[in-house]
Amino acid sequence: MSRLRTLLNSAGAVALALALGAIVLALSGYDVGDALGALAQGAVGSVNANAETLLQTTPLILAALAVAVGLRGGLFNIGVEGQITIGGLFAAVVGYQFSDQPLGSAWRLFHAPAVPGIVQMVLILAAGVVGGMLWGGLSGLLKARFGAHEVITTIMLNYVAIGLVSYLVRVPLHGPGPIPQTPFISKAAHLPILIPDTRLHAGLLVALAVAVGVWFFLWKTPWGFAVRTVGLNPDAAQYAGIGMKRLVFGTMALSGALAGLAGAVQIAGVDFGLVQTGFSSGYGYDAIAISLLGLNHPLGIVLAAWLFAALRSGAGEMQVAAGVSSQIISVLQALVILMVSAEAGLRYYVDQRRKKAQTVANRASLEQAATVPASPPAPHQSSVAEPTAEGPR
């Protein structure tokens, strides 16, 4: 099974989902052409549309990388949403300490000297990483020490994170003004804009660099080797001397750190302060679908994240220009996920068909060979196809 074919299959699944989506649109009484046109317009129709799509791609890449690192290590981190939230919280709190605006009733943790913007940015992003790492690491610790299943603990910690933030921004972190939100970070700490007159910021470059970093970590470092070994065969990992407890903790902490970075990037690039609700707006859940669609591989994830972002940002235009309910977009996304899972079954079927065809072809060539005086074939003959070791590298 070649890597290219897997990729093509995923693309096929997406195309099929869009086709089914079109049918759903038609059945709901919309003009399919108008609706899909608006979707495309909103997603890629202008410089600004492209910038908005890439803006949404950024946190999705980071969040999906968080999921992928967990899955490669055999851990199902459903708590990315909560880790993004805590990462955002840490980033916002550290960030506003440097603000020269009044803080309202929000806690001042330290008196920040006037440091350059770039230093502030780094500190904000680092704070997000630490926050996510703590939150993810907590689930890792619970699993390593007490055997608590990470699916349960990460879901629970999602609720804790959201409740915690909702309390904090209303009381001890309430900035100036009536809206419950933290004070804003200073202008100097905003991530630089990549395309003038759009909101697209340098967080995208951070996300892409991190994607490369995750790839490097998983496939080129000894720790990545250990993570993948545990994910593929935990019994063999233990037998080979890999410390399972440390590894479970480390994998969850790393996964959380990536999610926390997503939260921090949103603070430093888009939101600039933490509002009471809707900070992450479901990035952590989309991330699971994106990671699976992207075959838990950084390259696949970047492409899949862009696709989900395009659907997200096209949704607005579809709603405004074609009057399509935004829920149809959710249906579309659900269809993509459904098709991707169905694709595994499809692949099996296609493989069977292909094998049959191959058999017929080989038989034909053999019969042909039989008419010619056959020379005995070499005992082992190297043929063209090179077997792939263990998935995409």
Next chain:
Amino acid sequence: MAPAVQLKGIHKIYPGVIANDRVDWTLEWGQIHALLGENGAGKSTLMNVLYGMTRPDAGEIHVDGRQVEIPAPSAAIKLGIGMVHQHFQLVGPLTVAQNILLGCEPRLGPFFHTRKANQRVADLADRVGLPVDPTARVEQLPVGMQQRVEILKVLQRDARILIFDEPTAVLTPQEIDELGAVMKRLAQEGRALVFITHKMREVMAIATDVTVMRAGRVIGSTTPSATSAGELAAMVVGRPLAPVAEVPARLGGEVVLEIRDLHAANDRGLEALEGVSIDVRQGEIVGIIGVEGNGQSELVEVITGLRKASSGQLRLLGEGIAGATVRQRREKGVGHVAEDRLRHAVVTAYSIADNLVLDRYYLPPYSRNAMLDDRAITRNGATSLERYRIKAPDARTPVSSLSGGNQQKVVVARELDPNHRLLVVSQPTRGVDAGAAEFIHDQIRQLCDAGAAVLLVTNELDELMVLADRIGVMFHGKIAGWRVRGSCSREELGRMMIAGAGSGPLPGGAA
């Protein structure tokens, strides 16, 4: 009468390998037909074709004189073909009767009719002479009994052609004898049996006919009466095997592994080791044998760090290691060939090269400056590939596409490392051909001569008799007695394994 099975021109190509090269082969009714050949010769592939698990690229299958298509195991079952898999396909928590009747259960309304099912299985077992307890839970049965359940499952579907792919690899000597008797009875009733094995002793004792394969081709057929075990082995390997040199039992030097009054529980929390004491010295091979379930597996796990001891002492070169992690033990020089290779010893999705560094990937030269060195890993893989004659296109081939014996060679190549001080070797030649077994035995002896201490745990009496300097028989979680090589017979050891009796003097063993 038409032959049971006739294969004509079966051809199967995998990337880089011709697994079956226009194989013609005939199986007659009433035969127990042994299929022999080196690892990777194509035996399993050929039988998988017959059972519908692999589609051949070319060739015809005739069953009972009629040409047939077998696209899936279900088609094979309809034709009366059954396969006893090496990895049992049983549902552990279910009873024997439930397992055997799975898919065609007698019902009482919507429910499983337990009484009727038990009766039916008892009748079947009676008819074919394979007594089992229909109400026993499968996971609590010894391996030999589980295999019997597998055989009954196949017979229940009226299979007249039975394929056994390396059925004896997991059995103890007594269980092998029993299986042989069962197979002979099934053949006498007119069924046709195929029997894949690497043990010439079993071929001579059980088979009626023999076919030898090499590099995907049939290279010859004979009968056991027309040949000898040595001749057969030579035919398989393509060269005569050197007779095992008679070396007097070695005495060994300083104590490398010291075990004192070791206790440990098994997975079910029951006491599996009830006070084991063993010394393994530098330059000696200590063999441990016993009927499955007498604590051998747990002993190995405790020594290698996969299981905690509940009490007792464990010292490596005088240093206590009872609390050490697996990695610490490995770094102190403990190598471990695990008995269940697929579960413990390989990551099948990884390449051969990656599997060969599974325990040392983080050390130079495989990792440098926090980076894996793929070139060094591949080079190491290529060296072992050649040295151990692992049959694969190259070191980047995933282990999942290797034949069973070649997977075992990967594990052995990694663990028989000259830097190891103590080798804990469980079933080292499980599934490998006679030539490779000879090579592995030589390696173990050489490492031992170079100063390693070896603890060999095996079900195979022959292996034990040629390798071990001292033999301890395990019974009910204890060492029931010690024998020195050369001063005991197979029969005596067999008796000790079953009865635990005969605790003689403890030559060189710990008091």
